[in-house]
Amino acid sequence: EEDEPVKYWLSNLPADTPLHDLVRLGKIRWRIEHDYRELKTGLGLDHYEGRSWRGWNRHVTLVTAAHLFLTTLRLTSPKATGAA
Template structure:
């Protein structure tokens, strides 16, 4: 499976689908999926989910997906679109709780840091949520 295989897909395989709202409205792209493994294991499937730009059909990006066999192309697209809120959450965690402030020398030290970080980030998120409920001003939470 390569980018040339995705570019050679017939027009009927591509569907124009939004993966959710963005800064400038809905994020529409042409989407298609290809089976990576034809055998289904325990009711789950493997696909390549392709995203093709509407303005430049040669601009194709893709993700490898593993999901229940009955998962639709629209649902895979919605899940792929959830990447940006997760990225924003990680950036917030780096800024507020020190997710990126460790040096890996030992697995146990890394595990202790990540455990403390997760607890700190959860506490900050809960405190921010309680503050927003007490003072209803628009605040972004992770």
């Protein structure tokens, strides 16, 4: 109900970037937030309580590998997404 736009996005992409690409890149934030929430709550990214860099690195690597597995499964298997 506004006469003019009330929300703006700033970008340093070239001026000839197609509008479709600008919108896609601007909305990718939702995907990033969704994946981060899945990493934290579903896969235990925030459960590490150790004190060493090596332990933290191993924990993050395993969580990332689990996330890669689940994402690949979701994209390649129709049953994984609940399709009939």
